Every structure is written in structure tokens, then in C-alpha cells.
Amino acid sequence: MNVCFIMYPWEEINTENDSTLAIIHECVKRGHRVAIATPANLTIRNSIAYAFSKIIGKMDKVPAQLKSFHKKAVLKEKMLPLAGFDVIMMRANPPLDPIALNFLDSVKDDVFIVNDIEGLREANNKLYTACFDDPDNEIIPVTHVSKNKKYLKSVIKENPRDRMIMKPLNGYGGSGVIMIEKTAMGNVNSLLDFYIDNKDGTTNYVILQDYIEGAEKGDARILLLNGKPIGAVRRVPGGDDHRSNISAGGSFEKHVLSPAEKKLCKKIGPKLVKDGLYFVGIDVINGMLVEVNVMSPGGITYINKVSKTKIQEKIIDFFEEVVEERVKALDRKTKLKNTIIDA
Structure with a gap:
């Protein structure tokens, strides 16, 4: 190839x-x-x-x-x-x-x-989770996305829980992810100003998401290939940081998919394939889908280390299978066309 x-x-x-x-x-x-x-x-x-x-x-x-x-x-x-x-x-x-x-x-x-370019256009930011049918929030935490500061403040005040997660729409690697509490509402105005307003007058979207119980213990990075899980690793927050991202100081350990995580992968897998998102990393906390990473999902080397596997082999196997099928289809089409030409 x-x-x-x-x-x-x-x-x-x-x-x-x-x-x-x-x-x-x-x-x-x-x-x-x-x-x-x-x-x-x-x-x-x-x-x-x-x-x-x-x-x-x-x-x-x-x-x-x-x-x-x-x-x-x-x-x-x-x-x-x-x-x-x-x-x-x-x-x-x-x-x-x-x-x-x-x-x-x-x-x-x-x-x-x-991943397919149309799939990347659709799923390159954190809004993509809204595409999954989950009206009762069984697999996706309650999520709000807006540039409206008044609305976002009302969401925090009216939320029945004391804690929420705030993050920028286009962040990655744990960048800009913070936990906010109702007891610190005095800081919310300045935080929203920082996240939303740019010096050139443009504005950014902010995500508010319900805090998931158990998040302090870390999350699972699960890699999916052609809609099916091929490996996972548990990411554990550092001692003084709520974020589990390894790039933010977290550590990693072996992880075996729970029944809830298997159910989640089975539910979202078909849509990922339909959208041409063949290699995806999802972040899951307590069985709930937090993010879908489609640009450059990582975690291969960490999964390999703790699970004694080689994720990259599965990826190249998949590439080779797809390319072989495409070559066979082209050869078949050429032969059929030649049959007509020679008739």
C-alpha cells in the first residue's frame, strides 16, 4: 500500500x-x-x-x-x-x-x-455527541453549549447538582477543562469572559456539562475501529488535578470494558461507521460518553503497555482489508467493462 x-x-x-x-x-x-x-x-x-x-x-x-x-x-x-x-x-x-x-x-x-472528510466536518468538535439519540441521558450527560453568558449562568444556578464541568468547544487534551461549584459563583462571570470573549471581538462557544459521579476516579479512553472497541485504558487524575488526560499529568492503568461501556460502544458504533469515522477515541466516565475524538485519537502506546497488545496491527490489518476489497471491486468493474467493449 x-x-x-x-x-x-x-x-x-x-x-x-x-x-x-x-x-x-x-x-x-x-x-x-x-x-x-x-x-x-x-x-x-x-x-x-x-x-x-x-x-x-x-x-x-x-x-x-x-x-x-x-x-x-x-x-x-x-x-x-x-x-x-x-x-x-x-x-x-x-x-x-x-x-x-x-x-x-x-x-x-x-x-x-x-477519517472520512465529511465525518470530520461533522464530528471535529464536542457538539457531535448531540447526534446520538439519547433523550433520557442514558449514555450522555446533560450538556449545554452556548455563547450567551446570561443563559450559561442560569444553567449553573438552576442545576440540581452542586458541580458542573466547563470547557471550551474546540479544546483538546484536557485543555481548558475546569470544574465549577455553586459555592464559587462569584468567579463564574470572569471565567465566562475569559472563555467566550476574544481580543479581536469574536466569541467562542462554552460547554457546560453535568458532573458525573465517579469522575474523580478517572475516565476510560476506548479506541474503536470500524465501529467496534479494540482496546481501552483507564486514565487516573494527578494528585492536584481533576483532569484524567495524560497530557495534563494523569496516569494510566489497565482497563477492561464494563457491561455499560460495551453497551455504549454497541449503540454508537453503527453511526460512527455510517459517518465514515473508522478510527475513533471515546472518553467515558461511569458508562457515560463525555467526548468523541476523531481528529487524532491517542492512547495506542498506553493500551499496548498495560494490555500486552499491539493496537496498530489491528489498524493496518483493517487498512489492508479495505484496500484489497477496493482493488478487487475495481478489477471486477474493469473486466465487466471489457466484456462489453469486446462484445
Whole structure:
């Protein structure tokens, strides 16, 4: 296969725990041609979409460790047509660059894109959870999203619970997630000003979400591939932080899906596949869906460490199966067309 990763710069990779690097490593191990590019590397030449790419050269022996692999990889720069790839994997960090998706519109019928660009457009922020049918809040906590400060303050005051979670709509990695309490309402005005108002006069959306009991014990990051769970890890908050995100100082430990989590995955899986969201990370607290991560879901290396598995193998197996089916379908179509031509 020819696989292109549209991602963050190669030089910025955390070689100890980077999920994208683990997937790239598996591709190279299997002998697939791999190129990487950032969204800023996309371009149009003679009305054809290209990427200024870095191709990973063939290795006589691929190092087993990610750090050694990253260090020894030799990159060759080349301008490559996007339609020539079998798979394009979107691994750029949030927020979504909508222009990058516009470059990919012209090749979406020629290349298997993970995740699908229409799915990314729909699900790239935290509003996507509202797309799941859950009128009784069985799997999703009560959630409010607004720019209206008066409304948001009334939500906090009228909420029957003492605590809520406040976070920016486009945050990621635990950035900007805070817990607020009714006893500290005096701070709410300044917090809303900080979250909503920008210096240039524009405004941002704020999310208020019911605090889920048990959140202080951490959350589960569950990875789903083609709508089904393939691994999970429990993230535990640091001693002085309510956030479980490892990037925010949390730790991780082995996690086995509970019956409630299995039920949740079974309920949301079909819609994820329908929307072309083939590789997704969900954050779950006490069986409740908190976030759906579709841009660059992480957690692969942590799951591998605690569960003695290799999540990246399952991902590349899936890519190979899809590409093989697409090749077979094209061959079949070509043969049928030739039958008509030769008639």
C-alpha cells in the first residue's frame, strides 16, 4: 500500500508515546510505502491535489523501538499526488483546518481517507455527541453549549447538582477543562469572559456539562475501529488535578470494558461507521460518553503497555482489508467493462 499521513511535523513527535508513530512504524514494518505531510504542505498543481511530502526510506532492518525507528528513519522530500495513495490517514491535531479538507475533496472517491472528510466536518468538535439519540441521558450527560453568558449562568444556578464541568468547544487534551461549584459563583462571570470573549471581538462557544459521579476516579479512553472497541485504558487524575488526560499529568492503568461501556460502544458504533469515522477515541466516565475524538485519537502506546497488545496491527490489518476489497471491486468493474467493449 501507499499510505499518506497528514499530521503534525515529524520533528515534534513524542517518540516515547506517540500513537501516530506507532501506526507509521507498523506500516513500514510491513513494507508499505509511507509519506507524511502537514496540512500546510497541501497544494494544487494544474488542478490536481498534491502534498509536499516526506517519504520514509526503506530500512534493511526496522528497529523494534519507536524511539530508535524515529531516529534512524531517513526522509526524502517529494511532491506527490494525493490520488496516488491507497490510504490517507488524517492525524493532525485539533482544531480542524477546514481548508485542508477542501484539498482532499477532489480525491475522496479515489483514496480511502481515515477519517472520512465529511465525518470530520461533522464530528471535529464536542457538539457531535448531540447526534446520538439519547433523550433520557442514558449514555450522555446533560450538556449545554452556548455563547450567551446570561443563559450559561442560569444553567449553573438552576442545576440540581452542586458541580458542573466547563470547557471550551474546540479544546483538546484536557485543555481548558475546569470544574465549577455553586459555592464559587462569584468567579463564574470572569471565567465566562475569559472563555467566550476574544481580543479581536469574536466569541467562542462554552460547554457546560453535568458532573458525573465517579469522575474523580478517572475516565476510560476506548479506541474503536470500524465501529467496534479494540482496546481501552483507564486514565487516573494527578494528585492536584481533576483532569484524567495524560497530557495534563494523569496516569494510566489497565482497563477492561464494563457491561455499560460495551453497551455504549454497541449503540454508537453503527453511526460512527455510517459517518465514515473508522478510527475513533471515546472518553467515558461511569458508562457515560463525555467526548468523541476523531481528529487524532491517542492512547495506542498506553493500551499496548498495560494490555500486552499491539493496537496498530489491528489498524493496518483493517487498512489492508479495505484496500484489497477496493482493488478487487475495481478489477471486477474493469473486466465487466471489457466484456462489453469486446462484445
